[in-house]
Amino acid sequence: MNRFSALGLFSALVVSSAIACSSDSDSGGKPGSGGSGGGAGTSACKPTADACYVAGPSGPGNECLARADYSGADKTALRVASHQVKSPTTLAAPFMQDAIITQKSALFEPECNQLGTGQFNLLMQLDESTKELTVSGGVPQKLVGSAKDGSCFVKVTDPNSGLKVEPVTGTYAVGADGKFEATLPLFVMPIYLEDKADLDSVVLMPLHEMKVTGTLSADKNCVGRYADERVNAGLQCQANESEFSWDPAGTYEGYITVEEADEVFVFSLGQTLCVVMTGDPKKWEGPKPDSNCATSQGFQDSGALPKGDWCSTTNSAGGCQDSWRVVIDFAAHAVKIGGEYGNGCP
Secondary structure (H helix, E strand, O other): OOOOOOOOHHHOOOOOOOOOOOOOOOOOOOOOOOOOOOOOOOOOOOOOOHHHOOOEEEOOOOOOOOOOOOOOEEEEEEEEEEEEEEEEEEHEEEEEEEHHHHHHHOOOEHHHHHEOOOOOOOEEEEEEOOOOEEEEEEEEEEOOHHHHHEEOOOOOOOOOHHHHHHHHOEEHHHHHOOOOOEEEEEEEEEEEOOOOOHHHHEEEEEEEEEEEEEEOOOOOOOOOOOOOOEEEEHOEEEEEOOOOOOOOOEEEEEEEEEEHOOOOEOEEEEEEEEHHHHHHHHHOOOOOOOHHHOOOOOHHHHOOOOOOEEEEEEEEEOOOOOOOEEEEEEEEOOOOOEEEEOOOEE
16 A cells, blocks of 8 residues: 555654643643643743744744744744644544644754654745745754754655655735735645654645635744743643643645545554544454555445545535545744755755
């Protein structure tokens, strides 16, 4: 089976004990509702180290830990610091969201209260002069250095699937509410399993009709903010279970087909993304080693793959139901993007 991955959210990763869910934490909170437990809601977790800011904890972009300053510039370059899944609900479950998505999205910069792996790097550039939005995937942050050193985008073609991992540009509009909005026909996002920039260490997320919306801060350095007052000092300044360290101010969404999802192997669960999306592995997980929908009892009974919640031909809910809709809220901070990895970057 050709297993190019969607939602590299699903690498074989175990969350570190430093940010694992504590038995003392309150798992009933919601993003933005305020944390509970030892030290939550205090300002003790606001970072003070120079590495966390472009110009100190009171400088431009300090609310989102910006590592570059684009105040007054035509172009803004951003790294998504937090991906918060809204749908499908199977991907928003704590194991997926807290232990994998959040963990891979966060940098490993303990002095900034970031204890992740920095292997899920979605990069964006907004050009105010041309009204163009460019979206690209970045290599693991460890290959570049600290976030202050910037990031490098990826440009490569997967010989097995033919998927092209490269920056994609589209025109954006700004609405009366100040939000920017752009739609990209297809974006393939790389999410790495290890701190290596090769195809053996990456899973790929093809997202069709990717719509990106967001609100850029007045100083052009942030989309959303780091909620230091809400994280829990008793958990090394990490969020309580099912809460987030970031308040989002953007959303990206699109769809992946059911067939594509069945080509995606979720290594941490030992089954394909199609099986995960159904929420019914008893019916839709086939025998090992494939563990996919195409060899499942459900497929044998119906003669077809499971139905999704979206139709690719109409790009709308229901209908042919050959796809699943993916919706993710995000927060982002300004960084430098040095160019293509391996071609002068870093």
